[in-house]
Amino acid sequence: MEGTITAVGDAKEVSTQYGKSDLAELTVETATGEEQVTCWGKWTETTEVAEPGMRVRVTNPEEREYQGETQYSTTGDSYVVLEPQFLVDVTDVREYVQCPRMYYLNKLSSAPLKYPVIKGTIVHEVFGDLLRGVDFDDAVDDRVEEAGLDLGLLGMDADEVREEVAENARAIDAWLSQGKLSGDDEWRSEMTLISETFGIKGRADAVRNGMPVELKTGKNLKRDPRFEDKIQAASYALLLRERGVEVDTATLLYTKNAALDRSEFSGDFSPAKEFSVGDGLMKYVVRARNAIAAFEYDVSVPTGYEADAVCEYCFEQDTCRVVAGRLDQESKAGQIGRKLPEDELEYYEETYRAIEEERVETHKEYAKLWEQTPAERADDDRALVDLAFERKRERADGRWELRARRTSPAVSKLREDDLVLASDGDPVQGDAELAYIERLDDDEVVVSAAEPVEVCRLDVYPSELSVARMQVALHDALLKGDPDRKDVLFGRREPEFDAERALDPERDPGESGESMTEAEPETFVDNNAAQDEAVRKAVTAEDVALVHGPPGTGKTYTIGQAVRAMVARGERVLLSAFTNRAVDNALEALEEQGFTDFVRVGTESGIRDDMLDYRLETRGDPDECAARLQDAQVVAATTATCGSRVMREQSFDAALVDEAGQLTEPDALAAVNLAERFVLVGDHQQLPPVVRAENELQESLFQRLVERYPDAGVMLDKQYRMSQRIQAFASAEFYDGELRPATGEIAGQHPRQLVDLDDLPEELRDGVTFLDVPGDGGRNTDAVEADRVADVVSSYLAAGVAPGDVGVIAPFRAQVAEITRRVPESVTVDTVDRFQGSSKEVIVVSFVASGDLESPIFEDYRRVNVALTRAKRALVLVGDADALRTDPVYGRMVDWAGPD
Numbered sequence: 001m002e003g004t005i006t007a008v009g010d011a012k013e014v015s016t017q018y019g020k021s022d023l024a025e026l027t028v029e030t031a032t033g034e035e036q037v038t039c040w041g042k043w044t045e046t047t048e049v050a051e052p053g054m055r056v057r058v059t060n061p062e063e064r065e066y067q068g069e070t071q072y073s074t075t076g077d078s079y080v081v082l083e084p085q086f087l088v089d090v091t092d093v094r095e096y097v098q099c100p101r102m103y104y105l106n107k108l109s110s111a112p113l114k115y116p117v118i119k120g121t122i123v124h125e126v127f128g129d130l131l132r133g134v135d136f137d138d139a140v141d142d143r144v145e146e147a148g149l150d151l152g153l154l155g156m157d158a159d160e161v162r163e164e165v166a167e168n169a170r171a172i173d174a175w176l177s178q179g180k181l182s183g184d185d186e187w188r189s190e191m192t193l194i195s196e197t198f199g200i201k202g203r204a205d206a207v208r209n210g211m212p213v214e215l216k217t218g219k220n221l222k223r224d225p226r227f228e229d230k231i232q233a234a235s236y237a238l239l240l241r242e243r244g245v246e247v248d249t250a251t252l253l254y255t256k257n258a259a260l261d262r263s264e265f266s267g268d269f270s271p272a273k274e275f276s277v278g279d280g281l282m283k284y285v286v287r288a289r290n291a292i293a294a295f296e297y298d299v300s301v302p303t304g305y306e307a308d309a310v311c312e313y314c315f316e317q318d319t320c321r322v323v324a325g326r327l328d329q330e331s332k333a334g335q336i337g338r339k340l341p342e343d344e345l346e347y348y349e350e351t352y353r354a355i356e357e358e359r360v361e362t363h364k365e366y367a368k369l370w371e372q373t374p375a376e377r378a379d380d381d382r383a384l385v386d387l388a389f390e391r392k393r394e395r396a397d398g399r400w401e402l403r404a405r406r407t408s409p410a411v412s413k414l415r416e417d418d419l420v421l422a423s424d425g426d427p428v429q430g431d432a433e434l435a436y437i438e439r440l441d442d443d444e445v446v447v448s449a450a451e452p453v454e455v456c457r458l459d460v461y462p463s464e465l466s467v468a469r470m471q472v473a474l475h476d477a478l479l480k481g482d483p484d485r486k487d488v489l490f491g492r493r494e495p496e497f498d499a500e501r502a503l504d505p506e507r508d509p510g511e512s513g514e515s516m517t518e519a520e521p522e523t524f525v526d527n528n529a530a531q532d533e534a535v536r537k538a539v540t541a542e543d544v545a546l547v548h549g550p551p552g553t554g555k556t557y558t559i560g561q562a563v564r565a566m567v568a569r570g571e572r573v574l575l576s577a578f579t580n581r582a583v584d585n586a587l588e589a590l591e592e593q594g595f596t597d598f599v600r601v602g603t604e605s606g607i608r609d610d611m612l613d614y615r616l617e618t619r620g621d622p623d624e625c626a627a628r629l630q631d632a633q634v635v636a637a638t639t640a641t642c643g644s645r646v647m648r649e650q651s652f653d654a655a656l657v658d659e660a661g662q663l664t665e666p667d668a669l670a671a672v673n674l675a676e677r678f679v680l681v682g683d684h685q686q687l688p689p690v691v692r693a694e695n696e697l698q699e700s701l702f703q704r705l706v707e708r709y710p711d712a713g714v715m716l717d718k719q720y721r722m723s724q725r726i727q728a729f730a731s732a733e734f735y736d737g738e739l740r741p742a743t744g745e746i747a748g749q750h751p752r753q754l755v756d757l758d759d760l761p762e763e764l765r766d767g768v769t770f771l772d773v774p775g776d777g778g779r780n781t782d783a784v785e786a787d788r789v790a791d792v793v794s795s796y797l798a799a800g801v802a803p804g805d806v807g808v809i810a811p812f813r814a815q816v817a818e819i820t821r822r823v824p825e826s827v828t829v830d831t832v833d834r835f836q837g838s839s840k841e842v843i844v845v846s847f848v849a850s851g852d853l854e855s856p857i858f859e860d861y862r863r864v865n866v867a868l869t870r871a872k873r874a875l876v877l878v879g880d881a882d883a884l885r886t887d888p889v890y891g892r893m894v895d896w897a898g899p900d
């Protein structure tokens with residue numbers, strides 16, 4: 001039975017025929033009405049954390065009719081699951097059992113760059129390799145080499161690490177070969193498991209004959225595995241049971257045991273500890289996960305009293321007390337340090353809550369994996385569901401290349417390089433693995449995965465990584481952040497500027513012997529006063545400078561100038577942006593300006609091909625890898641990568657962050673935290689941060705600071721893209737009329753410069769055109785409008801415009817698909833989000849507007865602004881004029897564009 005809790009009774013002790021037992025009543029609103037459920041025994045621990053409003057599921061309850069009503073009670077086979085749609089991760093269950101506050105603290109600080117962590121990862125990878133049959137020495141050498149950068153930053157010697165990893169791996173190898181001797185062991189490494197019944201997800205290190213095997217790189221000389229390790233293995237056992245495997249044992253492999261000197265230690269040296277997994281342990285797992293789900297439900301913070309955590313021996317004791325002290329939390333370990341000022345505390349708590357709300361939304365995405373039918377998921381753009389598996393091939397690196405044929409031309413959010421869940425058709429109960437899309441075209445898809453799944457379906461995989469990084473950035477900014485910086489962030493002090501820094505370093509008195517008074521302010525950009533001022537602000541800012549760059553105003557160019565000016569002053573600079581594309585564009589601008597002393601940090605698949613030469617190699621000799629990063633004057637990475645453990649170890653004089661209007665505050669902080677001073681470049685009139693939850697994360701740090709400190713900002717007011725005719729509406733509507741074409745030549749751009757106007761239909765001869773198409777009234781697609789858009793595109797192509805110069809923008813992916821089917825492949829058709837930051841000679845916008853515009857077409861005006869500011873010479877708007885006129889902004893847009 002399942003429903004929403006409306007009341008929770010107190011636990012009481014009663015006598016039964018089997019002796020004394022606890023019980024507590026839950027009142028639950030189910031699909032058929034309000035029901036009573038009696039939770040017996042240890043399930044009262046769960047009722048104690050339950051609250052009205054939470055969802056609850058009780059499996060295998062006993063049903064009894066009593067005075068005409070059905071009453072439920074738990075049986076020996078029952079599980080009580082709170083908030084089952086919230087998938088608690090197995091590693092969180094393990095942490096929680098060890099100490100509830102440890103689970104919380106890990107959310108705030110993520111895995112640091114520490115040798116035991118890195119070594120643990122390497123050994124795990126070698127374990128996977130050995131299972132896949134890779135040669136022992138090859139696996140060790142290769143995996144150590146792969147961790148080159150991490151090891152280099154830790155100052156580790158590769159030979160020593162190899163030796164230590166080999167010692168651990170030998171324990172694995174010996175144990176594996178024992179299993180092999182005994183016959184037909186069936187192995188599978190790294191298995192992604194999701195339980196919709198128990199609300200748990202996880203990734204088992206390995207599964208042997210259906211039973212979980214967990215690898216621990218520590219030692220354990222007791223006969224039995226550690227309790228928290230047992231809990232972890234039992235969680236996987238529970239997940240496997242849901243797939244119908246009768247799991248009764250699990251194995252923990254303590255690899256360090258094999259490397260211990262027997263004369264120094266005594267105990268049970270065998271690395272592999274097997275134990276039987278009974279129902280009791282699995283119920284314990286579910287109760288622990290319920291406690292976590294309950295904390296997440298009301299975003300409360302554990303104190304450490306919830307479990308029998310022992311603080312005295314805990315490595316995290318100091319951190320725990322500092323966090324408790326600074327954030328004014330109750331903690332079993334106590335508090336140290338001064339409480340944050342009230343406004344910071346309030347900000348921290350609000351932002352923490354907002355990020356957790358985002359986490360809940362991410363979990364709702366997971367739940368859609370089973371709540372939606374395959375067809376619904378496909379309709380929702382969240383999956384490609386009818387793939388026909390073609391073939392698999394094992395690569396030299398042990399990963400599998402999997403190919404499937406597409407049997408229908410569906411659209412989806414999925415793109416090349418995305419992390420997806422590749423499955424045999426059932427991502428929850430079937431064979432499923434995380435995979436990367438390597439190629440996705442109209443008739444075939446190629447993915448790579450650790451296991452050879454017979455791919456028939458790919459699903460969007462809602463990663464929690466971005467949520468995790470936001471929490472870490474928030475924590476770092478508030479608890480570790482410089483107090484001076486925080487004064488500005490919290491409005492206690494105006495940002496300051498040091499004019500001397502703008503003096504020409506070429507004429508630095510230190511070098512030329514001239515006195516300071518003779519040094520002159522440098523001119524950074526001589527043909528654009530606002531850009532010049534922007535660079536000056538960036539260079540002189542002691543705290544923050546804000547560069548507001550409307551479309552095409554040379555943001556990227558200005559960033560390049562600013563970076564070079566900073567480098568000329570001997571500064572180490574972090575160059576960051578929301579997307580890989582913007583990071584690469586900024587580097588390209590630097591390259592064009594003759595500067596290439598930079599290092600690009602990121603994954604091979606994320607970085608544009610022409611920038612791969614600058615990519616920081618993370619594999620190889622530790623010292624060399626580390627030196628390349630540490631010696632680089634300029635380091636470039638997305639803000640997401642700035643939250644990685646490698647980047648969190650770096651420090652910079654200045655951080656320049658592009659696309660800052662699209663970043664949530666915590667995402668911007670991830671970059672800003674790494675530098676002494678920072679410059680945000682963006683436009684809050686274009687795309688806002690994209691988050692699932694509707695809360696304060698939707699407002700960027702850029703916008704907040706621009707509004708708070710207008711004097712720290714400069715607006716770039718000359719644009720290098722659009723004709724006067726095209727830019728007029730956006731300038732008036734979104735930039736107070738202050739945006740202007742940079743030159744007469746730009747202002748005067750016209751379709752006649754592309755084609756002979758006589759070759760175009762009459763209505764397309766102006767630079768801006770509105771085509772009134774009543775449409776078919778569809779909500780997300782409009783076939784009539786799509787036909788008209790296709791006509792317009794073919795008119796331009798017929799007149800001689802190159803297909804690559806034409807772009808089509810539509811508000812919904814479904815309409816993008818409608819139009820894609822009707823135009824040649826080389827014409828880009830996409831949603832606004834994919835067009836931000838790019839431009840075309842000719843842009844056609846399809847509005848799919850009908851009726852009274854009930855459903856917001858471009859969600860908000862900022863998206864329309866982006867759509868209307870991509871074209872250089874010709875902009876064609878296609879939509880239902882009457883529908884659009886029901887909205888004042890769209891009404892003015894229609895008036896501006898025609899029809900006359």
Ligand SMILES: Nc1ncnc2c1ncn2[C@@H]1O[C@H](COP(=O)(O)OP(=O)(O)OP(=O)(O)O)[C@@H](O)[C@H]1O
Nearest residue numbers: 527528549550551552553554555556557720837838
């Ligand atoms: N001061 C300048 N002098 C000459 N050309 C410039 C200047 N500033 C920018 N440009 C040119 O204008 C064009 C647009 O500049 P850039 O790509 O930097 O704009 P952007 O603001 O980053 O664009 P978007 O709005 O797409 O992000 C580029 O071709 C660039 O070289």
